[in-house]
Structures are given as C-alpha cells and as structure tokens.
Amino acid sequence: MTQTVNPSSPISAETNPTTSEAKPTLLINEILTEIQLTPQEQWHNLLQIMRTFRQATNPDPQPVPLTPEEQQRKEQIKRNQAVIELLREWEEEGDEQEQTETFNYLQEVLK
Structure with a gap:
C-alpha cells in the first residue's frame, strides 16, 4: 500500500x-x-x-548531464580551442607565402 x-x-x-x-x-x-x-x-x-x-x-x-545549451557551448569551446591551436602551429611553421595565400583565400570566402 x-x-x-x-x-x-x-x-x-x-x-x-x-x-x-x-x-x-x-x-x-x-x-x-x-x-x-x-x-x-x-x-x-x-x-x-x-x-x-x-x-x-x-x-x-x-x-x-548537461542541458543541450550547455553541451552546445562545451562543443563550441572545444572547436574554438582546436582552431586556436591550429593557428599557433601554423604560425610556428613559418611558411609566410602559404600563410598569406591562405589568409587572402579565407578573407574572400568569409565575406
């Protein structure tokens, strides 16, 4: 009962x-x-x-368990950190011509 x-x-x-x-x-x-x-x-x-x-x-x-918004924010933070790390590595490699070409390409694509 x-x-x-x-x-x-x-x-x-x-x-x-x-x-x-x-x-x-x-x-x-x-x-x-x-x-x-x-x-x-x-x-x-x-x-x-x-x-x-x-x-x-x-x-x-x-x-x-995270809410969908918290999960989305966590994933965005991971993506942002990955991009920052990629840019650091790219800067350290020092191929200036490739960096300039890539920068110009990204500028055109992201307009």
Missing part, C-alpha cells in the same frame, strides 16, 4: 520518516510534494541545491 503526502497538511515526524526504514515511495512522494510547494521560478536553484548535496554526500560523484 502506497502512502501519499497531503500538501496542505504539515509533515509531522510520524509522516516524515527520515530513517533507513522509510519506504522509498513515501520519500519520493514527499520530495515531489516539496518541489510542488516550491515556486517554479526557484526550481533551478532547488535543482542546484540537490546536485550540490548529492555531490557532497556521494563519495564517487557521477557527472551531471
């Missing part, structure tokens, strides 16, 4: 077991109730708090 928490009633010590004997379903319901009682504009902060707590209490932290 699954117990649910009524969001309008205060959570007492009897309905809020915090020991290892607490049923996972009850705890999940209570966590969901707390999330529902939190204003939506604060959900991002709540998520960060939960992640920080998990990382602080987990001896072997798992990587946090």
Whole structure:
C-alpha cells in the first residue's frame, strides 16, 4: 500500500520518516510534494541545491548531464580551442607565402 503526502497538511515526524526504514515511495512522494510547494521560478536553484548535496554526500560523484545549451557551448569551446591551436602551429611553421595565400583565400570566402 502506497502512502501519499497531503500538501496542505504539515509533515509531522510520524509522516516524515527520515530513517533507513522509510519506504522509498513515501520519500519520493514527499520530495515531489516539496518541489510542488516550491515556486517554479526557484526550481533551478532547488535543482542546484540537490546536485550540490548529492555531490557532497556521494563519495564517487557521477557527472551531471548537461542541458543541450550547455553541451552546445562545451562543443563550441572545444572547436574554438582546436582552431586556436591550429593557428599557433601554423604560425610556428613559418611558411609566410602559404600563410598569406591562405589568409587572402579565407578573407574572400568569409565575406
């Protein structure tokens, strides 16, 4: 039998077991109730708090999945770093004529 928490009633010590004997379903319901009682504009902060707590209490932290925007930004940073490294190597090689020709070509193509 699954117990649910009524969001309008205060959570007492009897309905809020915090020991290892607490049923996972009850705890999940209570966590969901707390999330529902939190204003939506604060959900991002709540998520960060939960992640920080998990990382602080987990001896072997798992990587946090990135949002699509974060993943895209991470990939763009990698591409930018690769281009910077390529330009450094290219500058160190010192073939001035090739560099000038390539620069002129890129200028035309990127107009």
